[in-house]
Amino acid sequence: MTTKPTRRPTYYEEIRQKGYSRRDFMKFCSIIGAYMGLEATGVAQVANALQKTSRVPVIWLHFQECTCCSESFIRSSHPIVADILLDKISLDYTETLMAASGHQAEAAKAKTMKDYHGEYILCVEGSVPTKDDGVYCCIGGKSAIQVLEEAAEGAKAIIAWGSCACNGCVQAAHPNPTTATPIHKLVHGKPLIKVPGCPPIGEVMAGVIIHMITFGRLPELDRVGRPKAFYSKRVHDTCYRRPFYDAGLFVETFDDENAQKGYCLYKVGCKGPMTYNACGVTKWNGGTSYPIQSGHGCFGCSEENFWDNGPIYRQMANFPGFGIESNADEIGMVAAGATAVGIAAHAIATNLRKNKLINNVIAEGKDAEKEL
């Protein structure tokens, strides 16, 4: 690379400047290492990397979203995450948190994109509307598509935060009036990490970023591009109510005795068995709880199309094309009933239309019986 601006401080230096002790720093490294599923030596690697590397420039774009991802991130359990990774220190541009505004902000973004071409991480929160040339989301006089394409061009890697950026989430739910499109369908040829969830867990988000800083590359991804460390298991696989599921003990309604006993929420619509996320392990709000622990089923917020795979409080989805409140079983039963009627009608008609054949067979058999 050509001329660099003055040497940027390392993460560790920034952390110390912020008033954290080395002890705080090491604690942070172990916590985040544990969330990332690293072994003890991995924690040392994290500490090492944060001491040696100067901060990676980050541009964080917001499109069609509700900012719950940013909210989740700044609330992740350790304050260092918010202070160092997200605070103005690391973020060169983010609409919701940056101090600058207007032309100043746009200029800052342009500068980062130029100075750190090929080096910055592009974080995208939200989906991009593509209908009608993308007029449904414009920032600074440009459509979201343009903004995304410009920023993606020089990015080292892209992180799609949350279900909006990963699979469209609520804006893409039927009938998807703006043709809200996830990032991976718009940007090609760049390393892309999907961190789905509505929102994703703050610690997971921090873990992904720390991984990229520590190891200088993307974390290991699964087939659909999610980091394996956090998305390789279903909520159901780590759910503490799982023994009730295996026993067949289910909550029938939210106010029954079974609910008080903490039985499995499968029959009131828990989508944990289809949902890949770390909620059962990492939990939320600094490990306080997660939806199932609070008595509400998972509704699959990190899965594609989860809004259209409803209803939330029933296990079986509405069947596409047959209107609301019709699931596969209801349609199947109607079809089976119609089949039974058809069979009965056919059987009656057979006796009328084929009576000669049938009578011949019967008569032949009876004759033989008599002759014996």
Next chain:
Amino acid sequence: MATHTATHKLRRVFVWELPVRFYHWLNALVIVALCATGYLIGSPPAFLSNAEASDQYLFGWIRFIHFVAAYLFFFNFLFRLYWGFVGNKYADWKNFIPTNRKFWSEMWEVIKIDIFLQKDKEHLSVGHNALAGFIYFLTFLAFLVQCITGFGLYASMSDWWFADMFVWVGGIFGGDFGLRNWHHAAMWFFIIFAMVHVYLVFYHDYVEGRGEISSMGGGWKFIEEEVFDKEKKKATH
């Protein structure tokens, strides 16, 4: 009141070899098990029990039966595909895939005679008739869909490389949500197929009197001497 009945000499034809019959009944058994356990997995009844959860594994067993039956179903299916290449002429894969005009014209004839019930006509086929063969071909496709979606769901529950080979499936069905919905909906195809299938076996046995029902037991069907000669001529031509 039988005024005059022709008496027929019947020829015994060995139609379904033992492997085909074995496949058939194992398939029937596991499909019933899969539909029953699958339905329970989708909508579990309210089991009432005062026992501790740790002393029970009811739902676990239901799922376990589903998975065992699923493996049997899958490998049995593979075996049948293999037998389509080495078995007798009635087991041959050509019975299932329309490869020539004759196949299509026979299908049309079966539709006229057996579905729309042309008056006092029968269609003779020693093995599968063309329409049945083609419908079995469609069921094989349904088997495939059910195995792919099933193992796609199962991949995340298993450490075996074989099941893990199916992890890609989720991607094309929109994740486990989509997989599950399709897997569940496809069950109804099996149920409706079974209803029609069993009915038609009775229909043929009743109208034609050639041992249709018992053929899947011993492997034999019985055809009239004249019919036999005609078929033989056709075959040697």
